[in-house]
Amino acid sequence: MNIMNIEWNKNMSVDEIARVAIEGEKEAIVLYARAEMLCERPRSKLLYRQLMRMERGHLNLLSKRFDIEAEPPSDEEIKKADFEDMKNEDDILRYAMMEEKKATKLYKKGLELAIKRKIKDVFKQLIADEQYHYDLLKGLYVQLHSKLPDV
Secondary structure: OOOOOOOOOOOOOHHHHHHHHHHHHHHHHHHHHHHHHHOOOHHHHHHHHHHHHHHHHHHHHHHHHOOOOOOOOOHHHHHHOOOOOOOOHHHHHHHHHHHHHHHHHHHHHHHHHOOOHHHHHHHHHHHHHHHHHHHHHHHHHHHHHOOOOOO
């Protein structure tokens, strides 16, 4: 599975951005659920579980605000996810940090295009949350390696 390899471009509408974002949030749920299963460190497991819950919240928020029906991935879909490219926790951390940055960029584009205040507020919240996710992942990386990541 090529997690979070979602294409988007600068000519997308706010609604198209929301649809891409919903798919990205679903894939983030899968990533963090599987990361929790694969990692051995209790602190890592807790972090990935928290991130998965936050991504579920994002999925619900986007679904409600844009009136797009979206169900979180099932346990079966999560179990089927293939992480062949991610052989250890470092691979997961680095990948997750890159994806959080991509999500932030997508939400910034949504904020730029949004006209309605409520939609702008949604994107502002999502930007803050994704940046917070990145900081949490970066903190774990620093704890494990005593250096900043190059992501």
